[in-house]
Amino acid sequence: MYPAAFDYTVAESLDHAIDLLQRSGEGAKLLSGGQSLVPLLKLRLVQPAHVIDIGRLPGLSDVLEDEAAGILRIGALATHAQMGVSSVVRDKLALMTEAAGVIGDAQVRGWGTLGGALAEADPAGDWGPVVQALEGRVECTGPAGVRVVDAASFFVDAYTTVLADDEVITEVRVPLPPPGSAGAYLKMERRAGDFAVASVAVQLELDGAGSCTKAGVALGAAGLTPIKVLAAEETLAGQEVTPDVVDAAAGQVVEAANPLADVRGSSDYKRAVCGALFRKAVDIALRRHRGEDVRGGHVR
Amino acid sequence: MSAAPRPPLVGTPVMRKEDPDILRGQARYTFDIDLPDMLHVAVYRSPAAHARIRKVDLSRALELPGVVAGLTGEQVRQLGYVNPLSPFPFQSRDPFKRGNPTIKFFDHYCLAYDKVRFVGEPVAAVVATDRYIAEDALDLVEVELDPLPPVVDSAAALEPGSERLYEDWDDNVMLTFRVSGGDVDAAFDEADVVVKETIHSGRFTGTPIETRAVVADYDASVKTLSLWTTTQIGHAIGTLVENTIGLPGLKVHVNFRRIGGGYGQKWAFYPEEILVPLLSILTHRPMKWVETRREHMTGTIHAREQTHHIEAAVRRDGTILGVRDRIVANIGAAYPTGGLASIVTTGMFVPGAYQIANYEGQVQGVVTNKTPYGAHRGFGKSEACFVIERMVDRIAANLDLDPVDVRRRNFIPPDAFPYRSVTGPRYDSGRYGEALDKALELLDRDHWRNVKKEAAAEGRYLGIGTCLVIEPSSSTRMGSYNAGYYSVRMRMDPNGKVYVFPGGSDEGQGHATSISQLVGDELQVSFDDVMVVEGDSLACPYGSGSYSSRFSVVGTTAVTMAARALREKLTQIASVMLRHPPGGLEYADGKVSVEGRPEQAVSVSEVARVAYFYPFQLPEGMDPGLELLYHFRDPNIEFEADERGRVAMFSSFPYDAEAAVVEVEADTGLLRILKFVSVHDCGNMLNPLIVRGQHVGALAHGFGGALYEELPYSEEGQPMAATFKDYFLPTAMEMPEMVLEHIETPNPFTPGGFKGAGETGTVGPPAVLANAVEDALKPLGIAIRRLPLTPNYLWSLIQEARRSRS
Amino acid sequence: MSDRVKIGITINGAPHEGEAPARMLLVDYIRDVVGLKGTRYGCDTSNCGSCTIVMDGKSAKSCTFLAVQAHGRELTTIEGLAEGSELHPLQAAFQEAHALQCGFCTSGMVMSAHALLSQNSDPSPDEIREGIIGNLCRCTGYVPVIEAVQLAARRLDPKGGNP
Numbered sequence A: 001m002y003p004a005a006f007d008y009t010v011a012e013s014l015d016h017a018i019d020l021l022q023r024s025g026e027g028a029k030l031l032s033g034g035q036s037l038v039p040l041l042k043l044r045l046v047q048p049a050h051v052i053d054i055g056r057l058p059g060l061s062d063v064l065e066d067e068a069a070g071i072l073r074i075g076a077l078a079t080h081a082q083m084g085v086s087s088v089v090r091d092k093l094a095l096m097t098e099a100a101g102v103i104g105d106a107q108v109r110g111w112g113t114l115g116g117a118l119a120e121a122d123p124a125g126d127w128g129p130v131v132q133a134l135e136g137r138v139e140c141t142g143p144a145g146v147r148v149v150d151a152a153s154f155f156v157d158a159y160t161t162v163l164a165d166d167e168v169i170t171e172v173r174v175p176l177p178p179p180g181s182a183g184a185y186l187k188m189e190r191r192a193g194d195f196a197v198a199s200v201a202v203q204l205e206l207d208g209a210g211s212c213t214k215a216g217v218a219l220g221a222a223g224l225t226p227i228k229v230l231a232a233e234e235t236l237a238g239q240e241v242t243p244d245v246v247d248a249a250a251g252q253v254v255e256a257a258n259p260l261a262d263v264r265g266s267s268d269y270k271r272a273v274c275g276a277l278f279r280k281a282v283d284i285a286l287r288r289h290r291g292e293d294v295r296g297g298h299v300r
Numbered sequence B: 001m002s003a004a005p006r007p008p009l010v011g012t013p014v015m016r017k018e019d020p021d022i023l024r025g026q027a028r029y030t031f032d033i034d035l036p037d038m039l040h041v042a043v044y045r046s047p048a049a050h051a052r053i054r055k056v057d058l059s060r061a062l063e064l065p066g067v068v069a070g071l072t073g074e075q076v077r078q079l080g081y082v083n084p085l086s087p088f089p090f091q092s093r094d095p096f097k098r099g100n101p102t103i104k105f106f107d108h109y110c111l112a113y114d115k116v117r118f119v120g121e122p123v124a125a126v127v128a129t130d131r132y133i134a135e136d137a138l139d140l141v142e143v144e145l146d147p148l149p150p151v152v153d154s155a156a157a158l159e160p161g162s163e164r165l166y167e168d169w170d171d172n173v174m175l176t177f178r179v180s181g182g183d184v185d186a187a188f189d190e191a192d193v194v195v196k197e198t199i200h201s202g203r204f205t206g207t208p209i210e211t212r213a214v215v216a217d218y219d220a221s222v223k224t225l226s227l228w229t230t231t232q233i234g235h236a237i238g239t240l241v242e243n244t245i246g247l248p249g250l251k252v253h254v255n256f257r258r259i260g261g262g263y264g265q266k267w268a269f270y271p272e273e274i275l276v277p278l279l280s281i282l283t284h285r286p287m288k289w290v291e292t293r294r295e296h297m298t299g300t301i302h303a304r305e306q307t308h309h310i311e312a313a314v315r316r317d318g319t320i321l322g323v324r325d326r327i328v329a330n331i332g333a334a335y336p337t338g339g340l341a342s343i344v345t346t347g348m349f350v351p352g353a354y355q356i357a358n359y360e361g362q363v364q365g366v367v368t369n370k371t372p373y374g375a376h377r378g379f380g381k382s383e384a385c386f387v388i389e390r391m392v393d394r395i396a397a398n399l400d401l402d403p404v405d406v407r408r409r410n411f412i413p414p415d416a417f418p419y420r421s422v423t424g425p426r427y428d429s430g431r432y433g434e435a436l437d438k439a440l441e442l443l444d445r446d447h448w449r450n451v452k453k454e455a456a457a458e459g460r461y462l463g464i465g466t467c468l469v470i471e472p473s474s475s476t477r478m479g480s481y482n483a484g485y486y487s488v489r490m491r492m493d494p495n496g497k498v499y500v501f502p503g504g505s506d507e508g509q510g511h512a513t514s515i516s517q518l519v520g521d522e523l524q525v526s527f528d529d530v531m532v533v534e535g536d537s538l539a540c541p542y543g544s545g546s547y548s549s550r551f552s553v554v555g556t557t558a559v560t561m562a563a564r565a566l567r568e569k570l571t572q573i574a575s576v577m578l579r580h581p582p583g584g585l586e587y588a589d590g591k592v593s594v595e596g597r598p599e600q601a602v603s604v605s606e607v608a609r610v611a612y613f614y615p616f617q618l619p620e621g622m623d624p625g626l627e628l629l630y631h632f633r634d635p636n637i638e639f640e641a642d643e644r645g646r647v648a649m650f651s652s653f654p655y656d657a658e659a660a661v662v663e664v665e666a667d668t669g670l671l672r673i674l675k676f677v678s679v680h681d682c683g684n685m686l687n688p689l690i691v692r693g694q695h696v697g698a699l700a701h702g703f704g705g706a707l708y709e710e711l712p713y714s715e716e717g718q719p720m721a722a723t724f725k726d727y728f729l730p731t732a733m734e735m736p737e738m739v740l741e742h743i744e745t746p747n748p749f750t751p752g753g754f755k756g757a758g759e760t761g762t763v764g765p766p767a768v769l770a771n772a773v774e775d776a777l778k779p780l781g782i783a784i785r786r787l788p789l790t791p792n793y794l795w796s797l798i799q800e801a802r803r804s805r806s
Numbered sequence C: 001m002s003d004r005v006k007i008g009i010t011i012n013g014a015p016h017e018g019e020a021p022a023r024m025l026l027v028d029y030i031r032d033v034v035g036l037k038g039t040r041y042g043c044d045t046s047n048c049g050s051c052t053i054v055m056d057g058k059s060a061k062s063c064t065f066l067a068v069q070a071h072g073r074e075l076t077t078i079e080g081l082a083e084g085s086e087l088h089p090l091q092a093a094f095q096e097a098h099a100l101q102c103g104f105c106t107s108g109m110v111m112s113a114h115a116l117l118s119q120n121s122d123p124s125p126d127e128i129r130e131g132i133i134g135n136l137c138r139c140t141g142y143v144p145v146i147e148a149v150q151l152a153a154r155r156l157d158p159k160g161g162n163p
Helices: A015-025 A039-040 A080-085 A087-092 A094-102 A106-111 A116-118 A126-133 A230-236 A242-256 A266-288 B019-023 B059-063 B074-080 B130-140 B152-159 B184-190 B234-244 B274-284 B293-299 B341-347 B379-397 B403-410 B432-443 B447-457 B511-522 B551-578 B604-615 B690-710 B760-774 B791-805 C026-034 C090-096 C106-119 C126-132 C143-156
Strands: A008-011 A028-031 A049-053 A063-066 A070-073 A137-142 A147-150 A153-155 A168-175 A184-191 A196-206 A212-221 A297-299 B040-045 B051-057 B065-072 B120-130 B142-147 B173-181 B193-201 B213-219 B224-228 B251-255 B289-290 B305-313 B320-332 B358-367 B461-470 B474-476 B484-493 B496-502 B530-532 B585-588 B593-594 B598-601 B627-633 B650-652 B655-666 B671-681 B741-743 C004-012 C014-021 C052-053 C058-061 C074-076
Touching: A015 A028, A015 A049, A015 A168, A028 A039, A039 B403, A063 A087, A070 A087, A070 C026, A080 A087, A080 A094, A080 A116, A080 B461, A094 A126, A094 A184, A094 A196, A094 A297, A106 B184, A106 B224, A106 B511, A106 B593, A106 C058, A106 C106, A116 A126, A116 A168, A126 A184, A126 A196, A147 A196, A168 B432, A184 B019, A196 A266, A212 A230, A212 B251, A230 A242, A242 B289, A266 B791, A266 C004, B019 C090, B019 C106, B040 B130, B040 B274, B040 B293, B051 B074, B051 B120, B051 B320, B059 B065, B059 B130, B065 B074, B065 B130, B065 B274, B120 B130, B120 B274, B142 B484, B152 B320, B173 B341, B184 B305, B184 B320, B184 B358, B193 B379, B213 B274, B224 B234, B234 B251, B274 B289, B305 B379, B320 B341, B320 B379, B341 B358, B341 B379, B379 B403, B379 B461, B379 B760, B403 B432, B432 B447, B432 B461, B432 B655, B432 B671, B432 B741, B447 B461, B447 B511, B447 B655, B474 B551, B474 C052, B484 B551, B484 B604, B551 B585, B551 B593, B551 B604, B551 B627, B551 B650, B593 B604, B598 B604, B604 B741, B655 B760, B671 B690, B671 C090, B690 B741, B690 B760, B690 C143, C004 C026, C052 C106, C058 C106, C090 C106, C090 C143, C106 C126, C106 C143, C126 C143
Parallel strands: A008 A049, A028 A049, A184 A297, B040 B289, B224 B251, B320 B358, B496 B530, B671 B741, C004 C074
Antiparallel strands: A063 A070, A070 A168, A137 A147, A137 A168, A184 A196, A196 A212, B040 B120, B051 B142, B065 B120, B173 B358, B193 B305, B213 B224, B213 B289, B305 B320, B461 B655, B474 B650, B484 B496, B484 B627, B585 B593, B593 B598, B655 B671, C004 C014, C052 C058, C052 C074
């Protein structure tokens, strides 16, 4: 409840933030909404020498549809709540709206940011699997300029990403799915507001006949990082989504999951939950494709 | 014509007078106490479950700017005047004067000095100008520990050759207790069937949102310690502090006016209640310690962990002839808590709501390297009811009977009350069959049986469960602070306003409101003209505290009787003023008048002024003023057990009939409550608004223990749920829709007919949900034998059953 | 760059200037520097929500912010709801529905409900549940809290409100 001492600076600009990071080295931490960092500071699980506040940098919190590029551009400082109410997100990327609605609680969602959550890289984070299933990319800005990293290769380990000590996440880019696409994000928790026991993000591109042309499948809280289940994606792609196909893909999901046992469940149990959530998520995506109004998000 | 009687306050849903202060943010809890020049304490706690302390070095910590003092266990012992923590209720050597139970003792100081016995045990303290700096200093405390083999599991702790927590004991058994009645062997000889089970009740705890806090301010010039502490037993804590800090002439003023929830966790004597005062004595500065939640989850008592090896002798028709239960409680390290009393209580109440004539209970309290065990809402009865209610369903399953029929067949019938149980308690009143019938009616069991059938055809698992749980309240233990009486001081001032000083304290129950209702009716004064002062050891009469739902039983009675005594005195004075015999006077609507002659009247405040200002007009021998002290002794308890351990320790017997429909999702083990019904009887309801609030809150607590809350340990004795991130206190989202109904069967032993109201709800949900789940999973042949019913647990049972079938 | 920071906030309508260590949490600043003790906390993992305030119109757990993050912002705490001796309708509804017992979580619970009603004047019971999952209460079982918020919604916005 009592953070260790640190120096604190408000970054006046993105360049200033990067400059401060460069000078502080690995002893610095960026603060945006604080909903990931402050809890860690309180338990002294991180003890940075220097906290650099980028929470009010302008121009980093817009959610914009870039039709020319066919992508949705989400500023790193966009809050979860902002994602939850964005109509463009709701219309095109239902599973992002769903993820935004299941993160923590109202207080966290109002202040916590997408960039902050991705940078924290909590193994049970909600955005990781969603952005992976959507084949999103993460824009990282450093002294040498901008580089864009596939979400699939952004996470390295628990609480570790490819982000360098002097880089800042500035934007997340998500391809706008073609018409006929549908997805779902499902999260099972021990009690509301908790981290996931396991979570599954599924996004399917479906043709007029209901066959899957492309699939995105990723798991949260199923290992040290989010897990993109390429095998299941390949199984689904180019197929009519029959029970046999779903069975085969669910088997691959269970195979890919590598969760740690904790108070939320044993490793075997969480693997089974991944399989069950995957089946439900595919079912919801297909029903949504057919125009049904189906609820995703929390599995209760 | 006499004045129309005022509508009564008792029995009506009066809004609480406590609330505006709280709602405006003006209420002051211990956390909010700030004193000039106050210093802040941080406690270094054992990171190991079991170890010998080799070194505790504060020198680096003391060098940090802002750090003022520090203390180690060895230093505490060297002070010379500090004793081990004084024992607690039920820790007298021989509480029943029968050599049963047998209890072992151990000396714990406020800081560990030779060994540490659980993760979270206080080892050293540092004091600084603010808490942030004190926490910095903790990081500089150097402690060296030699690890010892941890004793975590109670069965392992009982094995010969197990590592011992206390080397001068010959084993790890702290308490042994036996209670029996009837002829148990004969009952088993006579039985058609014997049903045997091993049933485990999981470790969980109360977790008030207010963690513990202690503020101490020692004034050396008058040798007086002012102590603010988050406790349910303030008077007792003052006495225990005096016992423990043996400074000649030390006197203690305890403030415990505003407590943010207790649930039993604040019914213990904690080391910080010595440590913080000592630091104030040593530094001559006011001292404050506020527990962090991480400290709370290991340093504040746990409860409920018990294993029952139970067998029931039954007739083919479901009649329970006899029960034997061997109960092993994993009580963690020995500590001054109510833990021992709670496990003895379990042994007493395994027969539950049933007429079981032959019973034998054996209780062992086994020490382990876990957090000490103590009181928790439902106090031992929760575990007992879980086990007997499970057993009723297991018996029904074995005999292929309807569990509802087995319940009905064995209930104590309404005409048998007051009912002397096989273990000694005298059950006051109850209509168990009627309550259960009502619950089934509200559930609409026939409808759900059809739904269940349809669901089964689709391969879904729906189940219906029932239970009837009792929650004996208002406990007493001889030779302890909990000695079966309740004191209240009451004053009517010369203006007719009434000030009430009860010996108990409030942790959120709304005593001030309830007392104002009682006094308002008895003395015919307005609700707003009653002021209640609780939780001040100097202002209030000595009292044993607030626990065991005793306020609504003995507390309300003491208040009522005090008010009646005051009214009697007022009537006698009025008799002199009106020159009319007291027998012919009427006391109503703020006036005393001659019956049938309303014009011949004096107002209560006129009488009050005479009492204070014209003492020579008072009847012969009467003391001036309108202030008195009333002590109520509980008539429905006994202080000494008989040769078989039987004793009436609890005096009122609220109960709850519950029925539930659940669905278990086989793939994930998720449990959904489709319908939940509770029919609660806590006697007459003093304030239905408060009773409902208490009951709903207790049910939520019960859902927590049934489904979410668990305090698991690793094999090394490390707690796995040490924060609110890992300990799953239910949120609003976890509360099912509830259908609630009350029936009122008065308690015949108190003038108001009230029984305890705030704990019964905690007891039922584990039983009714386990029963419903077992019913749902019947096609798989699954039996539920532990708590909580986590999705992982249910999923594992289903997997296992499917494997063994294929 | 400094380990001490200057902080200027508006709290319950009044400006407040102060200074604090950079590491000080907002809840401690409100309690110990501003001196408003009605905001409390009961955990150290941002779960209990007792410390909830309204900041720039949104609910916020004041234990999950550095005090300096509030610089330049507008804060409302439990002390800022009532006007004079009159309880705010939401506070009155809490009393009427018996939505508090020990009261320790109440400040945060009321502020969460206040933020919810400012964004949704007519919340359904499920929306209320969702709105208060960040606030733990051990006494009430939440049911009366949900009733209180519904009652307040009806009073504050008589056109809307669930029956």
